[in-house]
Amino acid sequence: MRTRPAFRAFTALGFLLTLVAQALAMPSTARAHGDTVKVVVTGQRDGHVTTEITWENDGDAVEETVAATVNATSVDRTRSMGPWRLVRVPGTRAGWMTAEVLAPGNWKVTVDVGFPALGHGEAEIAVPVVDPVPPSAPTPTASAPLPSAPAPSSAAPSSAATGPADPSSPSPSSSPGVTSGGGRTGWWTTAGLVGIALVGAAVGLWLRRARAGRR
Template structure:
């Protein structure tokens, strides 16, 4: 059983070896590689059979190299992958060229030999209008009216106001009454009477002294 499987595989391989030359002979011996430019930095190419212009159905083994125009930078080697936007003959790169001018070369080794090159310019992509630093701007917000600030009050003013509110209202001085007036009159008359009595006593004493002197002298 194993021998039969091995023989079948060998026969199939030999058949493919005979078919490949016939396929290559039908399309030709070389590939036509045209570098069409770039799309968003991805190198784009078209690969066809040079003999009949048919698209390549097989997988393509190719390398892509890029050199800056001034020769200071090199990129690659990259591989080509199918370009769904340009099928069936379109091929592109998964990698992206940075902005600048590049000399791009593509070398194909399978299923046949092919070469293509082109100077490709990748422009600098400006940010979309209305964006700054990668974030959209919708304009400055409308100003919000702020409530007026209360008038400042000093600590001393607040303390004086609180002290005034805490103090009881002052009452007016009481008016003089009739009893107090009468008492003042009585005191005045008493003082006057004492003074009159004193004067009278002094006069009487003076008269008595004069009489005694007259008696002694007479």
């Protein structure tokens, strides 16, 4: 019966030592950097709330995942947005931002960090109204050049300059009986012989009638 209280005391002592070891192991990061983080609301980027979170004591960047809530209230207190979480900004040392987007207007933003340490930050930011980009006009395509009219020839035909030929004056080539070379001489020879024969026949006929009248 006496062993039971001793066993219970030993078990309670072991459980207490385990809790102390866990408590000493968990805040090792906090002991190295401090127990608070510094939260600076730097503004907005395309409506996303941007912040920088570092350790309060040494200014080192927080390498752990930050568990935080972001709330925004319009300056006139007619609108509120959130709570939202923070995601790390790629390529930055201590940048964090919201995945959600604030509507255009003036906002009071508060950020509360709960892990890996406590932190708080707030600021007023303005989200401008972004005009929609108008659709771009189609680029006119270069049309093919129209064919140019041919320039009038400087060497005009001689017939156009002097007017049409007189139809009453026959051309040398259209005269009857005109041939080239020896054909022209043969034509005139034949015509002369026929004329002489006709003249001779007429003279003979006249002489015969004269003689007959004398008788």
